Amino acid sequence: MNWIPRFTNWQMGALAASIVVPSLLILYFLKLRRREQVVPSTLLWRKAIQDLQVNAPFQKLRRNLLLLLQMLLLLLLVLALSRPVANYYQGAGKMTAILIDRSASMSARDSQGGRTRLQEAKRRAHELVDSMKRGSTAMVIAFDDSAETVQPFTTDTAAIRRAIDSVEATDRRSSLKMAYQLADAQLMFIPEQNRTNIDPPDIHVYSDGRVKDDDELTVQGKVTFEKIGTENAGNVGIVALNAKRNYERPTEVQVFARLANFGAEPVETFVHLTVDGEKVDLADSKSRGLYLLPERWNDEQRTKWEQENGRGHSPSVDIPMELTTSAVIRVEHTNKDKDVLAADDVAQVVVPPPKTLSVLLVTDGGNYFLEKLVMESLTLKNPASLTPEAYEGKAKGGDFNYDVVIFDRYTPETLPPAGNFVYFKALPKGLKVKAPVSDAGAFELIEDVGVLDWKRDHPILRHLAMQKLYVAEAIKLEGAAEHSEVLLDGLKCPLIVLHREGKSVHLIVAFDLLMSNWPLKVSFPIFMHNALQFLAVGSAMDVRQSLEPGATPRIPRSNALEGIKQATLTGPKGFGSRTLPVPPGGDFALPPLTHVGLYSLDPPIAQHEKMAVNLLDNNESNILPSDHAPGGLGEVREADQGRSRMELWWWVVACAALPLLMIEWWVYTRRVHL
Secondary structure (H helix, E strand, C coil), X not given: CEXXXXXXXXXXXXXXXXXXXXXXXXXXXXXXXXXXXXXXXCHHHHHHHHHHHHCCCCCCCCCCHHHHHHHHHHHHHHHHHCCEEEEEECCCCCEEEEEEECCHHHHCCCCHHHCCHHHHHHHHHHHHHHCCCCCCEEEEEEECCCEEEEEEEECCHHHHHHHHHHCCCCCCCCCCHHHHHHHHHHHCCCCHHHHCCCCCCEEEEEECCCCCCHHHCCCCCEEEEEECCCCCCECEEXXXXXXXXXXXXXXXXXXXXXXXXXXXXXEEEEEEEEECCEECCCCCCCCCXXXXXXXXXXXXXXXXXXXXXXXXXXXXXXXEEECCCCEEEEEEECCCCCECCCCCCEEEEEECCCCCCCEEEECCCCCHHHHHHHHHHCCCCCCEEEXXXXXXXXHHCXXXXXXXXXXXXXXXXXXXXXXXXXXXXXXXXXXCCCCCECCCXXXXXXXXXXXXXXXXXXXXXXXXXXXXXXXXXXXXXXXXXXXXXXXXXXXXXXXXXXXXXXXXXXXXXXXXXXXXCHHHCCHHHHHHHHHHHHHHHHHCCCCECCECCCECCEECCCHHHCCCCEEEEECCCCCCEEEEECCCCCCEECCCECCCEEEEEECCCCCCCEEEECCCCHHHHCCCCCCCCHHHCCEEECCCCCCEEEECHHHHHHHHHHHHHHHHHHHHHHHHHC
């Protein structure tokens, strides 16, 4: 049994001691007031003279047993007046299961001395082990959303302490059900004859109580919830992060993040956004500054604060950006003052590289520049070239699996129901983009067309100088239709139009390359690269969303795994780097990604080159410890607080003061009768 004594009325006890102790000493110094009497001789009065000497002021006290006993009696009464109490709790029993929470919230640094909650849990678990009696057994289980038996039942206290010290923090969520099941299962290994006629085991749960399966818990044993954490600690966390591409503009990525304040006071913070380590300027973003009210406040408190401060609650940001390549987008809030949990300060999302396109060039030959560029210079994956006749037969037969089809001076009769198409001096029938046609079916052409203007901020024409482009003749496009965008506008008609219709994207170049000076300019190959990159992004709209801590990704068997015998998985601090064997057959399963951050594989494996793991969990970011035992099982004990309180003053009076008073009375009466 562990005792934590303290005094609840020590001020009154100190005041009483300062009065009664000096008073007792003064009584022994006082002179006796005697009546003067004339006597013929002092021979028979020597004893009286000695008494007079004793009453002389400032004379050294003689050893006096009564004074000592009375002084002790007064001190004991003063001690009783101070109302000593002892908060006590029962130590480890004959069988004890120690369950230690290692989830994300246990990394909060709000314990005394800046320790984490996990470190505080270990300290208190060591105190419990110190109270184990000879022959007692204990076991150690570490849990988050999984559970692990670190040390089975043993009487070896040194092994139990080592097991407690070996528990390491993770960023996973917290679940207690599996830990209770492990504790129950361990009891089944004890022989039946040793489990009969004994008390149920003691189960000490060291946690802040932020478990997600609170209503699913059952366990056989006497549970004590060792509450870890303080109620006034602050924490601002990112609880949601999403990124998606704009279907109208595939190169535009919309980043959405939501933050929450789990502290006790309102907090102002700002959001930093980086792309591959480079900071994105959010100066024009109205939502970069956030005012976060405590999540624990009710509607009345929020309304009152908003009225008094003249500002509203703004917990989210929505940021658009242009992104045509692969990248890692990182969102971080800046106000770390009194923020005790770091795992939710940052969140990341991986934007995968554009899809590798299969490109088909439909031409009857004669365009050296375009054929050379598509078939060789752009380093495309298996580009193909077909004549118009071969294309029509392939398209009508349904055997068509190209991502982009480039038509060079050929108007197709058949188009797949979905896809990406580029036209040079061609325009298919049925589109909402129109051009006048002669009676013979030929397009009406406009001669000597110069450049009027172009969209310099569009991903296809970005950083291109188009002012010196000259076109001898071009199809007379009749402006932009619905869902169309004029990228390059000529003096007499549009020259390049981007049009979306149904499930297809059409990039229309209204002129023949050979009837212009464009193939001889640097801007032409850059234009083709940008255009295919743009269409590649449009064909792979998904942004790779983040994983939750503890996820175990499985990489399906594919050509990407062929020839790879092992791969190195590198993660954030706390995970490190691990070399993993790649099985010769079947899927490649990665180990649990236990910490938030960015993970990468070497050699890179398609779709798994980089993986972002984020906490994004309201329950774990809410560091307010639970005020009740998880599942309502057991009783709660906070740090340095016992289950019961014992008043000790009457023990002082009954066991010390009264016996001492009887001794003092006996000594006094013996002196009187001597």
